Amino acid sequence: MNLVIGLTGGIGSGKTAATNYFEQLGITVVDADLVSRLVVEPGMEALKEIASHFGEDILDADGALNRTALRKIVFDKPEERKWLESLLHPLIAQEIHRQLEASQSPYTILVSPILFESGQNLYCQKSLVIDAPENLQVSRTSVRDSTDEAGVKAIMKVQLSREDRCAKADDVILNDGDLESLHIKIDSIHAKYLKLAEKNV
Numbered sequence: 302m303n304l305v306i307g308l309t310g311g312i313g314s315g316k317t318a319a320t321n322y323f324e325q326l327g328i329t330v331v332d333a334d335l336v337s338r339l340v341v342e343p344g345m346e347a348l349k350e351i352a353s354h355f356g357e358d359i360l361d362a363d364g365a366l367n368r369t370a371l372r373k374i375v376f377d378k379p380e381e382r383k384w385l386e387s388l389l390h391p392l393i394a395q396e397i398h399r400q401l402e403a404s405q406s407p408y409t410i411l412v413s414p415i416l417f418e419s420g421q422n423l424y425c426q427k428s429l430v431i432d433a434p435e436n437l438q439v440s441r442t443s444v445r446d447s448t449d450e451a452g453v454k455a456i457m458k459v460q461l462s463r464e465d466r467c468a469k470a471d472d473v474i475l476n477d478g479d480l481e482s483l484h485i486k487i488d489s490i491h492a493k494y495l496k497l498a499e500k501n502v
Contacts, residue, residue: 307425
């Protein structure tokens with residue numbers, strides 16, 4: 302398998318803007334969030350097991366998973382959350398591995414909002430945090446999701462702190478400017494990863 306870089310960051314830090322640019326540079330991006338949705342799509346075995354365990358009420362009218370309904374059930378029932386995680390985590394890991402193996406680019410980005418918390422950083426040789434000051438995280442997320450400041454701060458509270466996340470990372474990009482300055486910083490780290498990828502062959 303080629304060099305894998307784990308990319309993460311808090312809400313509103315600019316992970317999507319960063320991964321979009323890595324893709325423009327010709328780098329394959331494997332998105333752990335998309336994978337977690339893929340394994341519970343209609344027709345997938347996992348969705349049948351979830352419906353049989355929690356009841357048909359967690360499906361919406363077209364047979365897809367109603368994530369909000371499921372979240373409400375597992376949020377305050379640790380044993381139900383454990384059951385769900387023990388079903389989904391191996392399937393997610395398997396699909397992430399499949400996509401990483403299929404990558405043809407010099408190195409591959411694995412993006413995950415819970416890279417360190419989930420242990421997905423163990424699939425990666427290096428980790429990169431897209432970091433942003435908290436006031437910027439709040440303002441960006443409020444505009445993007447039409448969420449009030451209290452709502453954004455509540456999400457930030459359950460995520461790793463900025464300090465912890467940055468301390469665990471091999472590389473940190475401070476995304477406190479415009480898109481152009483983010484791209485310049487990514488260009489520099491892209492060159493570094495290309496050199497690393499050559500040594501990794």
